[in-house]
Amino acid sequence: MAKNDLSKRDGFTSKFGIIAAATGSAIGLGNIWKFPYIAGENGGGAFIIIYLVFIILIGVPVMMSEFIIGRKAKQNVFGAFKQLTSHGFWKIIGIMGVLAAFLILSFYGTVASWTIEYLILAFKNSFSGKSADELATMFDTFSQGAIKPVIWQILFMALTAYIVIGGIKKGIEKYTKILMPMLLVIIIYLDITAITLKGGVEGFRFLFYPNFSLITSESIIDALGHAFFTLSLGMGVLITYASYFQKDTNITNTSISVAGADTIIALLAGLAIFPAVFAFNAEPAAGPGLVFMTLPNIFELMPGGYIFSILFFLLLAVAALTSSISIMEVVVAFVSEEKNISRKKATIFTAIAITITGILCTLSIGPLSHIKIAEYNIFDIFDILASNILLPLGGMLISIFIGWKMKKHIITDELSNYGTIQLKFVKLFIFLVRYLAPIAISFVFVHGLWDILIN
Ligand code: TRP
Numbered sequence: 001m002a003k004n005d006l007s008k009r010d011g012f013t014s015k016f017g018i019i020a021a022a023t024g025s026a027i028g029l030g031n032i033w034k035f036p037y038i039a040g041e042n043g044g045g046a047f048i049i050i051y052l053v054f055i056i057l058i059g060v061p062v063m064m065s066e067f068i069i070g071r072k073a074k075q076n077v078f079g080a081f082k083q084l085t086s087h088g089f090w091k092i093i094g095i096m097g098v099l100a101a102f103l104i105l106s107f108y109g110t111v112a113s114w115t116i117e118y119l120i121l122a123f124k125n126s127f128s129g130k131s132a133d134e135l136a137t138m139f140d141t142f143s144q145g146a147i148k149p150v151i152w153q154i155l156f157m158a159l160t161a162y163i164v165i166g167g168i169k170k171g172i173e174k175y176t177k178i179l180m181p182m183l184l185v186i187i188i189y190l191d192i193t194a195i196t197l198k199g200g201v202e203g204f205r206f207l208f209y210p211n212f213s214l215i216t217s218e219s220i221i222d223a224l225g226h227a228f229f230t231l232s233l234g235m236g237v238l239i240t241y242a243s244y245f246q247k248d249t250n251i252t253n254t255s256i257s258v259a260g261a262d263t264i265i266a267l268l269a270g271l272a273i274f275p276a277v278f279a280f281n282a283e284p285a286a287g288p289g290l291v292f293m294t295l296p297n298i299f300e301l302m303p304g305g306y307i308f309s310i311l312f313f314l315l316l317a318v319a320a321l322t323s324s325i326s327i328m329e330v331v332v333a334f335v336s337e338e339k340n341i342s343r344k345k346a347t348i349f350t351a352i353a354i355t356i357t358g359i360l361c362t363l364s365i366g367p368l369s370h371i372k373i374a375e376y377n378i379f380d381i382f383d384i385l386a387s388n389i390l391l392p393l394g395g396m397l398i399s400i401f402i403g404w405k406m407k408k409h410i411i412t413d414e415l416s417n418y419g420t421i422q423l424k425f426v427k428l429f430i431f432l433v434r435y436l437a438p439i440a441i442s443f444v445f446v447h448g449l450w451d452i453l454i455n
Contacts, residue, residue: 010168014173019258029108041285050219096390096394097234110153112156126138203271224392
């Protein structure tokens with residue numbers, strides 16, 4: 001018998017498990033590390049409004065599309081398209097997805113290793129008494145080193161692999177059901193502390209007061225690219241997860257809940273960070289170093305900063321872990337189902353391979369920083385290739401597949417759970433995946449290519 005008999009396929013056991021796993025994938029470094037700094041660089045409120053529009057009009061329909069494909073096919077991202085269409089072209093989505101998983105998990109592992117280091121520094125109260133310059137040097141010295149970041153990265157990937165080896169019920173569902181509520185409690189504590197800071201009101205204003213004069217075409221493209229990244233769209237994470245959904249999982253409601261929770265957490269992360277940034281006169285547009293260089297400076301000034309700093313980096317680590325397992329799962333499901341080998345072997349093989357590409361990313365900050373294409377090091381190239389090209393292209397093909405290729409009755413069957421729940425917004429959904437999503441995404445895609453070609 002084949003090791004991967006589909007009738008014995010692993011799967012989620014509860015609605016809460018599905019929400020925990022899917023929000024666990026969506027809520028990650030994208031929400032807590034990336035969103036605050038790109039919102040900061042793009043002027044705050046107005047950027048956030050545009051980002052919200054993209055989440056609603058493009059993010060949710062593409063997410064529903066991935067869920068429909070995954071639950072219908074009940075296979076990994078590559079197998080899914082083999083199953084749903086005889087036309088070989090669509091397998092390209094699977095190939096791109098697996099490739100994107102490698103690239104994203106590589107640089108994700110780099111930032112996750114920084115997070116582990118900073119969690120330890122926070123415990124040891126190492127930010128205390130240091131000037132802004134000293135803290136910046138501390139980050140540079142650590143991140144440009146060769147030993148420590150690599151060790152933390154190996155540790156992080158091992159932890160990710162440990163959860164993935166357990167499978168869906170006994171691994172991913174089990175751990176995300178514990179970690180996601182924990183994340184919520186931590187972020188609420190951080191928010192309560194942050195918004196009571198004197199001078200924090202400016203931070204609110206920055207996040208919620210829209211100043212459209214700060215918006216450029218660049219910001220619009222960043223907003224769409226980030227909407228994809230933060231919802232884990234375009235590379236088959238959600239196709240893979242939906243392949244483990246239950247028969248009665250409500251696809252429309254699940255998509256809305258996941259997108260809603262992801263957005264709320266991004267805003268709560270902004271609310272935990274910006275009041276403090278403004279209360280202590282730091283620079284909101286500090287870029288990727290915002291949470292590693294600016295925040296430690298603030299922690300040491302604010303009351304209760306010691307506990308706050310530990311919880312903040314713990315939050316970041318938990319968010320990174322629940323996203324990483326979803327990315328690794330895409331590759332593991334692919335390797336184990338397509339090559340017909342056990343989950344354990346597939347996970348070990350995948351984890352080792354991604355750790356190697358990940359180490360290249362980590363070393364590209366320091367020892368390998370001379371390896372560049374144009375001005376970009378390996379870390380940047382992986383990020384650009386995945387976020388600006390593979391994800392938008394994958395998302396566009398997925399929406400075209402659902403909008404133009406998939407039989408309408410399969411879509412309505414999946415959305416209505418074979419007639420057992422009332423259909424909502426189907427016409428709107430079809431319109432969005434047929435026209436709006438592919439057109440809007442192709443703008444980002446063309447821009448991504450353009451960006452690379454002219455640099
Ligand atoms: N969404 C996660 C975040 O915001 C990252 C992530 C997980 C991801 N899976 C993905 C991004 C798939 C793109 C594609 O940090």
